[in-house]
Amino acid sequence: MSESPILELNHISMRFGGLQALDDVSFDLREGEVHALVGENGAGKSTLMRILSGVYTEYGGEYILDGQPVKLRSPHDALYRGIGMIHQELSVMPELSVAENLFLGRQPYTRWGMIDWKMMNRVAEEEMQKLGFDIDVRQPLENYSLGIQQVAEVLRVILSGARVLIMDEPTSALSPSEVERLIELTNVLRALHKRSIIYISHFLDEVMRVADRITVLRDGRKVSTLDSESTSKSHLISLILGREADATLPSTEEHKGGISLLSVQNLSAEAFNDISFEIGAGEIVGLYGPVGAGHFDVARTLFGMFRFDSGTISVDGHQFPSNFSARYAIAHGVAYATESRxxxxxxxxxxxxxxxxxxxxRIGGILPQYHKEVSVARQAMEAVNVQPCVPDNTVGTLSGGNQQKVAIARWITFPPRVFVVSEPTRGMDVGAKNEVLSILIDFRNQGFGVLVVSSEPETVLAVADRIIVMSRGKIVSELQNSDDLQKDALMRLI
Amino acid sequence: MTTQTEVVGRQTTEAKSTIWLRRLRALAQVWTLLALMIFFSLVSTSFLHPNNLNNILVQVSTLAILGTGMTFVLLTGQIDLSIAALVTLTGIISAHMFTAMKIAEPWPTVAALGAATLLGIISGIASTRFRIPAFMTTLAMSLIASGLATWISQGRTYFTISPVAQFLGSGRVAGQDSFRILPIVAALCLLIGFLVLRYTRFGRYVYMTGSNPSAARLAGINTNLIIGATLAISGFTAGLAGMVNMGRLGSAQPQVIDSFLIDAIGAVVLGGTSLSGGRGGILQTVIGLLIYGTLRNGLDNIPQIDPFMKQFITGVVLLGALVVNLLFAGRAGRDRT
Incomplete structure (x- = not known):
C-alpha cells in the first residue's frame, strides 16, 4: 500500500438551508486502500459520498485528485476521472446478459461495425474468473443471485476505468455467504487490481474486517480517522454516538402485554424469513433494522401490498387469507402509513x-358530501395538530412533518385495531418528530396496537414498549425497551 | 381540471392575486376557444350565423359521446384505442339484426350496446388481470371488433337501419326545422359523465387512481376494478356513438372510420385532460370539443382557402392551440413537478 493519497478532500463544508450537513470535513484515500465511512443516519455520510461522486458540485473546501485540485461537474465526469459509484440499489440491467452488463455503453465492435460478441463474452468470462466466479456470462443477469449481480456491477464500474470505488451499503441486501464473497472481492480488488475503495456501511463487524482505515462522522463533523487494526467495535460505537458505550446488553424479555391484537407466525417472503411476533392491545412494538433488513417489506405485507409465501397473519384472532388486498386489511382493522409520503x-x-x-x-355513501368530508377531516387534522389546519388546501403546500400528520390523520376517524407505520419521523425537525411520536403514544393509550417500523434507532427507542431487531431478513433479537436501553445495544445486534 | 379548479376556488389562505393567476391559467383552453371564435367570425361572414353554430354542435356530437368515455379512461392514466372499431361494430350488429335477421327493436339496440360494453369489459379484465397495458389490449380489441363487423356483414353495407338509430341520429325534437335530437343525446351523455366524475365516490376513485396509483391502492381502492369500469364505460359510449353515427349516415358500413379515435383523444387532450391521468374532466372535454369543432367548421367557412390545404392548416392551428395552452398553463404545470 502506497502512502501517498490519490484522493483528498480538504475542509469540506456544505449547507442545506439552515442545516449544516458537513462542517470542515477532511478525508483522504490512499492507493490500494479500503477506507470506511461510518456514522449514524444524518451524520453526513451520504452528503460526503455525493460530493465525492460528483452529484453535489457546490460546496466549500477543496477536492484533490492525484495531487491536482479538481471540480467535478457530474457523476459522469467523476467516472471519467476514475471515480465510480456502486449504489445500494443496483443499476444493472437484469434482462441483459452478464457480459452485456459488464460492457454496458462500451460494447466492443468488429471492424464491420457489429457488436463483437466473441470478444465481449471472452473478456467478461476472464474477468469474472479472475475474481473467482466461474459462471456462464451469456446468461441474463437476472438468472443469478443478488450477490453475483452486485459483483457484475462492481466489475462494470472497474472495467469502465474506475480507480476509486465508492460502495454504499453494499451488503445490506446480501445473505451471509454473499457478504463473505463480497469481502473477498474487495480484498482481490485492492491486491490484484490496485483499486481504492470507499466503503460505507452500518455493519461495524464487517467494516472492521474489510477496512484499512475508518473515518467516523457525527453531526456533519469528522470525529476521527482510525486504523481499523488498532480499534474495537465498542470504541467505534462510542465515537459514532459521541459518548461512552454501555458494555452490557439488556436481557431479552418475554412479551407480557394485554390481549394480542396482531399475531404474525412464521411469515416468509422473498425479502424476509420466518418472522413471528405479536402486538398486544395498548402496546407499541418497534421493528428496527438497517436499511435492507426487510422490515419495511414486513410492514407492506401486513397491509396486503406484498405477497407472502408462507406463515399466517391474524388480527383479533381472525386469520387473513393468503393474498388479501389493502381493502381487506383496512376492513379488518389494519392501518398503514408508508415510509414514502x-x-x-x-x-x-x-x-x-x-x-x-x-x-x-362510511362517510357519504355513493355521493361523497363535501361538508361532511371537510368536517370529518377538520376533526382529524385538529386531533393531530396539522398546521395550518385548512382541509381545502392541497397536501403539497404543507411541510414534511405536517404531511406525515395528514397521512396519520387518515386513520383517526375510524380507528384501526393495529396501526403499522413506517419511518414515522423521517426527515423531520425535532419539534415535528416529537409531535408525531406523541400521536402514536396516544394511539397506544387508547388501547390500539402500534407497529413502528424504522431504521432510525432513536425513533423506536423513543416510543416502543418492545423492540424487535431485524437484520438481513431475519429477527435477530427482541428486547424490552427501557430508559437504560441505548442506541449502541441496537447497533451491536445488527 | 374539475378537482383542481374546485380546490383553487376554495383556497382560503392564498393571496387573491395568485388565485386569479391560477384561474387564468386553468382557463387557458377557454381563451384558445374564444380566440378561434373571434378569428373566424372576423374572417368569415357565415361563421356566426345560428345555422352554422348549430352545425358545429351536430358535427361534434358523435365526438362528444366518444369523448365522454375517453375522458374516464384517460383520467385513470389508461387509453382506449378500440372505440372507432366499436362504433363500426355496433352499427353492423344493430343493422344486421334489424335488417337481415328481422328482429324487432329494442333488441338490436340492446344487443349492439351490450356487445360494445362487453368488449370494453373484456379489455378491462385483460388489462388488469394480466397486467397488459390497456394500450395493447384495446388495440387487439379494435382488431377483434372490426373483424367481427366484417365477418357479420360479409363486407356489405346495410341501407336500412332501425328506427331507434334513425331517431337518435337524425331525429328532430318537433317539426322539420326544429332542433336535432343528436346534440341533446351528446349533451346528456356529457352531463351524466360530468355528474358521475364530480359528485360520486366512483368519480373520486377514478381521479385518485390516475393521480397516484400506489397511493390509491394504499387507501384501499381497488384500482383494477376502477380501470376496468372506465374501459367498460368507454365501450358503452363507443356503442352509443355507433348508434347515432349510423342514424346520422342512414346506413351501416363495415369500414372503420379511423378518424373517430384520433379525434376523440385529440379533443379530450386538447381540452386539458392529462394523458398520464388524474387531471382533467368533462368540462375540459367540452371546451376541447368546441375548439375542435370550431377549427374544423371555421375553415370550411372561409371560401378563399384552397380545400386541399385544409388538413394542413388544421394541423398547424392545432399545434398552435396546444402551444398556447401550454404557455398559459405551463408555469402551473411545472410548479407541480
Missing amino acids: RKSLFMDTANYANITLPHLN
Missing part, C-alpha cells in the same frame, strides 16, 4: 380528500 398521499389534492379517501364508503 409521496407514494401514499396525493400532493395535488386537498387535505380533506386525502384523509377521507379510505373511508368514503
Whole structure:
C-alpha cells in the first residue's frame, strides 16, 4: 500500500438551508486502500459520498485528485476521472446478459461495425474468473443471485476505468455467504487490481474486517480517522454516538402485554424469513433494522401490498387469507402509513380528500358530501395538530412533518385495531418528530396496537414498549425497551 | 381540471392575486376557444350565423359521446384505442339484426350496446388481470371488433337501419326545422359523465387512481376494478356513438372510420385532460370539443382557402392551440413537478 493519497478532500463544508450537513470535513484515500465511512443516519455520510461522486458540485473546501485540485461537474465526469459509484440499489440491467452488463455503453465492435460478441463474452468470462466466479456470462443477469449481480456491477464500474470505488451499503441486501464473497472481492480488488475503495456501511463487524482505515462522522463533523487494526467495535460505537458505550446488553424479555391484537407466525417472503411476533392491545412494538433488513417489506405485507409465501397473519384472532388486498386489511382493522409520503398521499389534492379517501364508503355513501368530508377531516387534522389546519388546501403546500400528520390523520376517524407505520419521523425537525411520536403514544393509550417500523434507532427507542431487531431478513433479537436501553445495544445486534 | 379548479376556488389562505393567476391559467383552453371564435367570425361572414353554430354542435356530437368515455379512461392514466372499431361494430350488429335477421327493436339496440360494453369489459379484465397495458389490449380489441363487423356483414353495407338509430341520429325534437335530437343525446351523455366524475365516490376513485396509483391502492381502492369500469364505460359510449353515427349516415358500413379515435383523444387532450391521468374532466372535454369543432367548421367557412390545404392548416392551428395552452398553463404545470 502506497502512502501517498490519490484522493483528498480538504475542509469540506456544505449547507442545506439552515442545516449544516458537513462542517470542515477532511478525508483522504490512499492507493490500494479500503477506507470506511461510518456514522449514524444524518451524520453526513451520504452528503460526503455525493460530493465525492460528483452529484453535489457546490460546496466549500477543496477536492484533490492525484495531487491536482479538481471540480467535478457530474457523476459522469467523476467516472471519467476514475471515480465510480456502486449504489445500494443496483443499476444493472437484469434482462441483459452478464457480459452485456459488464460492457454496458462500451460494447466492443468488429471492424464491420457489429457488436463483437466473441470478444465481449471472452473478456467478461476472464474477468469474472479472475475474481473467482466461474459462471456462464451469456446468461441474463437476472438468472443469478443478488450477490453475483452486485459483483457484475462492481466489475462494470472497474472495467469502465474506475480507480476509486465508492460502495454504499453494499451488503445490506446480501445473505451471509454473499457478504463473505463480497469481502473477498474487495480484498482481490485492492491486491490484484490496485483499486481504492470507499466503503460505507452500518455493519461495524464487517467494516472492521474489510477496512484499512475508518473515518467516523457525527453531526456533519469528522470525529476521527482510525486504523481499523488498532480499534474495537465498542470504541467505534462510542465515537459514532459521541459518548461512552454501555458494555452490557439488556436481557431479552418475554412479551407480557394485554390481549394480542396482531399475531404474525412464521411469515416468509422473498425479502424476509420466518418472522413471528405479536402486538398486544395498548402496546407499541418497534421493528428496527438497517436499511435492507426487510422490515419495511414486513410492514407492506401486513397491509396486503406484498405477497407472502408462507406463515399466517391474524388480527383479533381472525386469520387473513393468503393474498388479501389493502381493502381487506383496512376492513379488518389494519392501518398503514408508508415510509414514502409521496407514494401514499396525493400532493395535488386537498387535505380533506386525502384523509377521507379510505373511508368514503362510511362517510357519504355513493355521493361523497363535501361538508361532511371537510368536517370529518377538520376533526382529524385538529386531533393531530396539522398546521395550518385548512382541509381545502392541497397536501403539497404543507411541510414534511405536517404531511406525515395528514397521512396519520387518515386513520383517526375510524380507528384501526393495529396501526403499522413506517419511518414515522423521517426527515423531520425535532419539534415535528416529537409531535408525531406523541400521536402514536396516544394511539397506544387508547388501547390500539402500534407497529413502528424504522431504521432510525432513536425513533423506536423513543416510543416502543418492545423492540424487535431485524437484520438481513431475519429477527435477530427482541428486547424490552427501557430508559437504560441505548442506541449502541441496537447497533451491536445488527 | 374539475378537482383542481374546485380546490383553487376554495383556497382560503392564498393571496387573491395568485388565485386569479391560477384561474387564468386553468382557463387557458377557454381563451384558445374564444380566440378561434373571434378569428373566424372576423374572417368569415357565415361563421356566426345560428345555422352554422348549430352545425358545429351536430358535427361534434358523435365526438362528444366518444369523448365522454375517453375522458374516464384517460383520467385513470389508461387509453382506449378500440372505440372507432366499436362504433363500426355496433352499427353492423344493430343493422344486421334489424335488417337481415328481422328482429324487432329494442333488441338490436340492446344487443349492439351490450356487445360494445362487453368488449370494453373484456379489455378491462385483460388489462388488469394480466397486467397488459390497456394500450395493447384495446388495440387487439379494435382488431377483434372490426373483424367481427366484417365477418357479420360479409363486407356489405346495410341501407336500412332501425328506427331507434334513425331517431337518435337524425331525429328532430318537433317539426322539420326544429332542433336535432343528436346534440341533446351528446349533451346528456356529457352531463351524466360530468355528474358521475364530480359528485360520486366512483368519480373520486377514478381521479385518485390516475393521480397516484400506489397511493390509491394504499387507501384501499381497488384500482383494477376502477380501470376496468372506465374501459367498460368507454365501450358503452363507443356503442352509443355507433348508434347515432349510423342514424346520422342512414346506413351501416363495415369500414372503420379511423378518424373517430384520433379525434376523440385529440379533443379530450386538447381540452386539458392529462394523458398520464388524474387531471382533467368533462368540462375540459367540452371546451376541447368546441375548439375542435370550431377549427374544423371555421375553415370550411372561409371560401378563399384552397380545400386541399385544409388538413394542413388544421394541423398547424392545432399545434398552435396546444402551444398556447401550454404557455398559459405551463408555469402551473411545472410548479407541480
